[in-house]
Amino acid sequence: MGSNSKKLSDIKLSVLDLVPIRTGKSIADSFEHSLALARHVEQLGYTRYWMAEHHNMPGIASSATAVLIGHIAGGTTSIRVGSGGIMLPNHAPLIVAEQFGTLEALYPGRIDLGLGRAPGTDQVTAHALRRDLQGNVEDFPNNVAELQQYLSASNRSSKVRAIPGEGQDIPIWLLGSSTFGAQLAGMLGLPYAFASHFAPAALHVALKVYRDNFTPSNQLKEPYAMACVNVIAAETDEAANHLATSLYQSFLNVIRGKALPMQPPVESMGNHWSLQEEYAVKQMLRYTFVGSPKTIQEDLQAFLDETQVDEIMVSTGIYDTTARLRSYELLAETCAKTASIA
Known part of the structure; x- marks a missing residue:
């Protein structure tokens, strides 16, 4: 590990x-369960x-x-929510x-506004949400600029004002799984979050594009990149691999076009997917870290060495709520210990 490399204990989780x-x-x-996990x-x-907008x-x-x-x-007191x-x-x-001006007024200094340009659903549902799909790729940058204007103190003389919202210091993040959002985030001087937990292909290119295009802004002086990954931690590799079968089933259903609730874990995925389906799921889940604390520590540190991100966001697709809480606990303990390990 180079002297400039970050350790897991150095970055935010x-x-x-x-x-x-x-199911059931x-x-x-x-x-x-979400409130219990947040606490x-x-x-x-x-x-x-953070929570994400999905429909249908x-x-x-x-x-x-x-x-x-x-x-x-x-239901919480200090963690940022967004x-x-x-x-x-x-x-x-x-x-x-x-909406976010209202949230910031209720919970000052704790609200993040992450923005994406995908619909978060299928085309039919997108039409039900919007009524009009006659947009183009330029709409997103214009809409971000319009939103920034409403949240700015300088908007007070405008005919259309966001009340609440105007003049509030709400951090805006741009989210993405391609180079489009990365370039825009860099040009606008905003923090950037990459969705590598389900769309890993462009991660390294997007991070480079973001950093190369970064221009300091009032919100951010230096580039700040976060990557989202899947982590399923348990006491042993075997236990974690068992828990992970719920996540695999969820992505298998996505590939098959099936809409189902989360399924309990199964003894083996062998009877559930073909070789082609297994390959497709594991491509989508390339940045999924499953195992004991030692395994997680080694694999996540390797990911950090590769990407040099400033923050890691973790999604944990575990069916059992107690095991889900424990996974986040093991991860926090593991990352805190890297200061003495490295």
């Missing part, structure tokens, strides 16, 4: 909660807790993302400014 709906459990259960990781020292997905309960952010922020992300094409920028 955060959480992406997809608010899974589990209610949506109310999902919300209860747990807050105590463990995680930096932020029977396995994910985070469609009303701003409402859930309020619920989680209201969107990973709000899918801006689905909303008028003014509405987003007002």
Whole structure:
């Protein structure tokens, strides 16, 4: 490891909660478990807790993302809570400014606004959300600029004002899985989060594009990159691999076009997927770290060496809620110990 390399103990750890709906459990259960997880990781020292906007997905309960952010922020005291992300094409920028201005007024200094340009759903549902799909690739940069204007103090003389929202210091992040968002985040001087937990292919190129195009802004003086990965930690590699079969089943259902709640783990995936399906799932899940604390520490440190990201956000697709809490606990302990290991 080079002298300039970062150690896991040097960087911030955060959480992406997809608010899974589990087979045999209610949506109310999902919300209860998310709040329990947020309180747990807050105590463990995680930096932020994000939820993502998804629609028409029977396995994910985070469609009303701003409402859930309020619920989680209201039930915690210090952890930052935000969107990973709000899918801006689905909303008028003014509405987003007002919603997040309201959240920031309720929970000052704790709200993050992560923005994505995908619909977070299928085309038919996107049409139901927007009524009009006559947009083009230029709309996203323009919408981001419009949103920034509504949140700025200089907007007070405008005919259209975001109240609340105007003049509030709400950090905006751009999210992406390609070089488009990376370039835009760099040009605007915004922090950038890459979705390597399900779309790993362009990670290294996007990070380079972001850093090469970075221009300092009022929000950020130097580039700040975060990558989201999957981590499933347990006491042993064997136990973790068993838990991971729920995640594999979820992605297998995506590939097959099946919309199902999260499934319990199975003894073996061999009977569940073909070789081609296994390959496709594992390509999508390339940045998925499964195992005991020792295995996780080694693999995650190698990922950090490769990417030199400033922060790692972790999604944990575990069916059993107690095992899910324990996974985040083991990860926090593992990363804290790297200071003495390295």
